[in-house]
Amino acid sequence: MLSERPISPSTLSRKDLPWQIKWDINACTKCGRCTSVCPVNAIELGVFRKREIKTSMGLSAKPVNEFSTYYGITQRTDPAYACIGCSMCNMVCPNNAIEPQRQSDSTTLQFQNNRGGQSRTRGGRRNSSESLLDQLKFIRISMLTDPALDAGRHEFEMRTLLGRVLSPENEIKCFQENGWKPPVREIYPLVIGGMSFGALSPNMWEGLQMGVAYLNEEMNMPVRICTGEGGCPPRLLRSRFLKYVILQIASGYFGWDEIIHAIPEMKEDPCAIEIKYGQGAKPGDGGLLMWYKVNKLIAAIRGVPKGVSLPSPPTHQTQYSIEESVAKMIQSMSMAWGFRVPVYPKISASSTSLAVLNNLVRNPYAAGLAIDGEDGGTGAAYNVSMNHMGHPIASNLRDCYKALCVAGAQNEIPLVAGGGIGKNGNLAANAAALMMLGASMVQIGKYVMQAGAGCLGSEKDRCNVCNIGVCPKGITSQDPRVYRRLDPEKVAERVVDFYLSFDTELRKVFAPLGRSTSLPIGMSDGLGISDKDAADRLDIKYVI
Amino acid sequence: MCRLFALTSRDPVSPMLAIDALNVMKEGHDGSGVGLYLSGLGGPWEEFKDYPILSGIFTEPGLARVFEYMADKGFRSIYSAMFKPEVEPPVGTPVRGTYASIAYKIPKEWDDLPKAVVDQRLVQMRLDLRKEGEESGQIMVFSFWPDTIMIKEVGDPLAIGEYLQLGREELYARHILAQGRQNTNYAINLYACHPFFIEGVGTMTNGENTAFIPIKEYLQSRGVTGYEGYQSDSEVFTHIAHYTTKKLGLDISAYKHIITPMNDDEMADHQDREMLLNLKRSCRKLIIDGPNCIIGCLEDGSMFMAQDRKKLRPGVVGGNPEIGMYAFSSEICGLNAAIPDRDRSKDFQPMHLDTAIVGPDCREVLQCSQKDPLALQR
Ligand code: SF4
Ligand code: SF4
Numbered sequence: 001m002l003s004e005r006p007i008s009p010s011t012l013s014r015k016d017l018p019w020q021i022k023w024d025i026n027a028c029t030k031c032g033r034c035t036s037v038c039p040v041n042a043i044e045l046g047v048f049r050k051r052e053i054k055t056s057m058g059l060s061a062k063p064v065n066e067f068s069t070y071y072g073i074t075q076r077t078d079p080a081y082a083c084i085g086c087s088m089c090n091m092v093c094p095n096n097a098i099e100p101q102r103q104s105d106s107t108t109l110q111f112q113n114n115r116g117g118q119s120r121t122r123g124g125r126r127n128s129s130e131s132l133l134d135q136l137k138f139i140r141i142s143m144l145t146d147p148a149l150d151a152g153r154h155e156f157e158m159r160t161l162l163g164r165v166l167s168p169e170n171e172i173k174c175f176q177e178n179g180w181k182p183p184v185r186e187i188y189p190l191v192i193g194g195m196s197f198g199a200l201s202p203n204m205w206e207g208l209q210m211g212v213a214y215l216n217e218e219m220n221m222p223v224r225i226c227t228g229e230g231g232c233p234p235r236l237l238r239s240r241f242l243k244y245v246i247l248q249i250a251s252g253y254f255g256w257d258e259i260i261h262a263i264p265e266m267k268e269d270p271c272a273i274e275i276k277y278g279q280g281a282k283p284g285d286g287g288l289l290m291w292y293k294v295n296k297l298i299a300a301i302r303g304v305p306k307g308v309s310l311p312s313p314p315t316h317q318t319q320y321s322i323e324e325s326v327a328k329m330i331q332s333m334s335m336a337w338g339f340r341v342p343v344y345p346k347i348s349a350s351s352t353s354l355a356v357l358n359n360l361v362r363n364p365y366a367a368g369l370a371i372d373g374e375d376g377g378t379g380a381a382y383n384v385s386m387n388h389m390g391h392p393i394a395s396n397l398r399d400c401y402k403a404l405c406v407a408g409a410q411n412e413i414p415l416v417a418g419g420g421i422g423k424n425g426n427l428a429a430n431a432a433a434l435m436m437l438g439a440s441m442v443q444i445g446k447y448v449m450q451a452g453a454g455c456l457g458s459e460k461d462r463c464n465v466c467n468i469g470v471c472p473k474g475i476t477s478q479d480p481r482v483y484r485r486l487d488p489e490k491v492a493e494r495v496v497d498f499y500l501s502f503d504t505e506l507r508k509v510f511a512p513l514g515r516s517t518s519l520p521i522g523m524s525d526g527l528g529i530s531d532k533d534a535a536d537r538l539d540i541k542y543v544i
Numbered sequence: 545m546c547r548l549f550a551l552t553s554r555d556p557v558s559p560m561l562a563i564d565a566l567n568v569m570k571e572g573h574d575g576s577g578v579g580l581y582l583s584g585l586g587g588p589w590e591e592f593k594d595y596p597i598l599s600g601i602f603t604e605p606g607l608a609r610v611f612e613y614m615a616d617k618g619f620r621s622i623y624s625a626m627f628k629p630e631v632e633p634p635v636g637t638p639v640r641g642t643y644a645s646i647a648y649k650i651p652k653e654w655d656d657l658p659k660a661v662v663d664q665r666l667v668q669m670r671l672d673l674r675k676e677g678e679e680s681g682q683i684m685v686f687s688f689w690p691d692t693i694m695i696k697e698v699g700d701p702l703a704i705g706e707y708l709q710l711g712r713e714e715l716y717a718r719h720i721l722a723q724g725r726q727n728t729n730y731a732i733n734l735y736a737c738h739p740f741f742i743e744g745v746g747t748m749t750n751g752e753n754t755a756f757i758p759i760k761e762y763l764q765s766r767g768v769t770g771y772e773g774y775q776s777d778s779e780v781f782t783h784i785a786h787y788t789t790k791k792l793g794l795d796i797s798a799y800k801h802i803i804t805p806m807n808d809d810e811m812a813d814h815q816d817r818e819m820l821l822n823l824k825r826s827c828r829k830l831i832i833d834g835p836n837c838i839i840g841c842l843e844d845g846s847m848f849m850a851q852d853r854k855k856l857r858p859g860v861v862g863g864n865p866e867i868g869m870y871a872f873s874s875e876i877c878g879l880n881a882a883i884p885d886r887d888r889s890k891d892f893q894p895m896h897l898d899t900a901i902v903g904p905d906c907r908e909v910l911q912c913s914q915k916d917p918l919a920l921q922r
Contacts, residue, residue, distance in 0.1 A: 518831040525756070
């Protein structure tokens with residue numbers, strides 16, 4: 001080591017890093033597991049040299065220098081290798097000799113993580129733990145009914161409709177005239193939102209599909225999962241499980257060839273088709289699958305060469321305008337399955353959500369609208385998009401629901417809300433609140449990764465390396481050496497666990513509100529908030 | 545919880561019969577209000593069956609304003625029953641003015657209008673007057689429809705019955721809905737008092753309707769004149785009955801399919817399963833929740849009772865075909881008081897799938913189950 005290290009503008013000390021490694025020399029057995037597991041090589045074997053001056057008693061002998069060498073762990077301070085706080089090192093350490101610690105006052109790294117003029121990209125979610133959804137309270141507690149509803153004993157109808165529902169007048173007319181009716185699916189109101197096969201590892205994907213199949217076939221819960229862009233494994237397309245799947249088509253059209261070719265051999269129709277125009281985490285941005293994750297399998301399913309980055313355009317480039325796009329794509333996708341499958345667009349919550357919605361109201365084939373708020377997650381995006389772009393879901397959803405009420409179409413076009421549901425763990429409460437603000441169903445992605453597979457990401461910029469294929473848990477990696485860590489069976493088990501407990505919690509919310517025979521969609525009188533402005537904006541009660 | 549009592553009879557009877565029955569059930573309500581819906585009117589009204597009757601409460605200037613408004617529209621009054629109490633009102637009841645029911649002759653120009661337009665205009669006139677009254681405080685209108693009188697007042701039913709002399713012959717009616725009010729979630733407001741009425745459909749309910757806001761918003765978005773007000777969380781039941789029968793053209797036995805559709809298992813082997821499933825989906829917003837008992841009367845004089853599947857203590861229907869009188873009561877003691885002379889073994893408590901209907905002929909209780917084949921068109 002040089003006695004005078006070169007200090008440049010971008011030289012960082014350990015103190016500059018938000019995550020710092022605490023290593024205990026006394027407990028460490030020097031097994032080396034931590035350094036081998038660290039996804040970003042933030043730690044390495046350190047060789048330390050120590051000089052001690054030994055002075056003997058009396059004046060006869062002169063003091064001497066004693067040099068010793070010992071081994072330990074050092075943390076790198078190069079921004080490219082900064083510790084991400086994943087804590088994998090601790091997970092594998094037999095003695096708990098090492099762990100990352102968050103230093104909230106160490107903020108210097110963020111000015112340095114654009115090396116080579118490259119802005120930071122990452123996976124995960126917005127780095128803010130605030131949540132308006134968590135502030136909503138359920139206030140209409142029904143004390144007058146006889147008997148009061150009992151969450152544990154009463155029968156609850158926890159189903160919702162995905163698909164264009166006719167108005168009662170048209171329904172009766174259609175029935176009498178034996179006319180064509182848009183397809184409608186009766187599904188569970190918590191949907192696993194689009195996370196593509198390319199973004200998630202095969203093991204994660206398999207685990208999710210198994211969990212969903214189990215919930216449907218053993219627990220009688222019609223849970224649906226969306227594929228995300230990138231296509232769907234051919235075996236699944238040709239299996240009976242396809243009916244539990246919502247196929248997504250996004251602006252890159254990745255994987256669509258595969259799907260279209262499989263249509264003649266499909267045993268079942270898919271649950272629905274989702275046309276993705278935008279996602280809440282990076283509104284106005286397309287999909288992004290970075291080259292690290294495009295291995296042979298993914299390349300084959302997506303129909304692209306391997307090892308290249310796969311950005312999708314921000315919107316469907318073959319169409320001239322959103323009106324045209326919504327109309328034509330819904331039409332052609334419906335046509336592909338003989339008008340038997342609901343087709344709906346997914347957009348990021350934005351100030352133009354209402355325009356899209358108005359468009360859909362006039363389109364007899366539109367099966368719903370999915371809106372993704374700013375707190376949504378993603379596999380890869382620019383940090384700036386994730387942290388600063390987007391519209392909160394609550395007010396956007398509320399506006400859309402109210403617009404539907406004005407048009408008298410609130411039962412006709414289901415709204416699917418997503419983006420930050422359960423980001424602080426309150427899945428059922430957040431979902432119930434969104435339903436009461438007008439959502440027919442809600443979708444979750446990040447929560448599934450956290451609860452189903454132990455994703456380490458947090459709202460404090462922890463982990464978030466989903467984009468570069470080194471996911472320490474094997475969730476978002478296409479490298480078999482990494483995703484081997486994830487046992488699909490265990491993922492399936494966890495998915496079933498949290499769905500069942502979600503169901504119980506939802507009942508515990510709905511029963512005191514006096515709602516059991518139908519979901520409380522739009523039951524806004526049951527909601528209150530202690531923030532006057534939020535109450536006014538959402539048109540709910542202000543309670544303190 | 546409110547107490548409900550309804551009578552349907554071949555011959556006109558005094559509304560006091562119903563009030564007395566309410567009094568028997570007094571334990572269950574706090575006497576904070578009473579509402580009466582009368583149709584199939586007897587006595588002097590027999591002659592004026594087709595003339596819309598405006599009923600409400602008016603102050604002197606209010607009454608003058610009503611006459612002026614009606615004259616403007618070309619309506620001429622041909623008969624009226626006015627009642628202005630001379631005595632002190634019971635405790636808690638304010639002095640309001642004249643309780644009036646005035647029958648009007650519809651102007652000639654309206655003769656060529658289709659019935660639907662006439663109906664809608666009548667509703668609009670009622671709403672206009674109500675609105676004016678809400679601003680001035682001089683006018684309160686509860687109904688404006690042929691062969692229909694509505695009376696509402698706050699106070700104990702029996703005391704009000706005596707105060708307003710509800711036993712008068714000019715109030716004799718064949719179909720009577722009466723409700724003793726228990727003041728619940730909302731402030732006392734006469735318009736919030738059951739029964740509610742729209743275009744020949746009157747209903748009353750006890751219980752709490754937790755789905756009130758979504759249902760209200762849905763009904764309001766249907767663009768039907770008269771779907772407004774909503775001072776009580778169960779006012780929507782009347783409008784759903786109106787919507788079912790008049791807008792969707794369904795039989796009243798379908799009402800229960802709308803408000804409390806069957807679940808999948810119950811529907812599985814139904815011969816009209818497909819239609820019912822479609823109806824359940826398209827009318828999803830009208831599904832009620834909460835233990836509710838609903839009693840109502842339709843334009844043709846048929847009366848019905850239905851309840852939510854959560855209702856632990858259902859209402860009861862019974863009567864005597866010989867004397868041609870049936871009663872719908874939220875408690876059996878009310879029925880016993882009003883029609884003691886009946887075959888009690890034939891009393892019917894409609895359970896979670898049933899609707900009880902007594903036709904205008906008052907001959908029998910029709911027991912419809914949701915499991916029965918659909919009778920679609922009225
Ligand atoms: S916390 Fe994670 S990134 Fe940091 S040193 Fe440990 S394993 Fe590496
Ligand atoms: S654990 Fe994997 S999926 Fe979760 S934030 Fe880290 S890299 Fe992303």
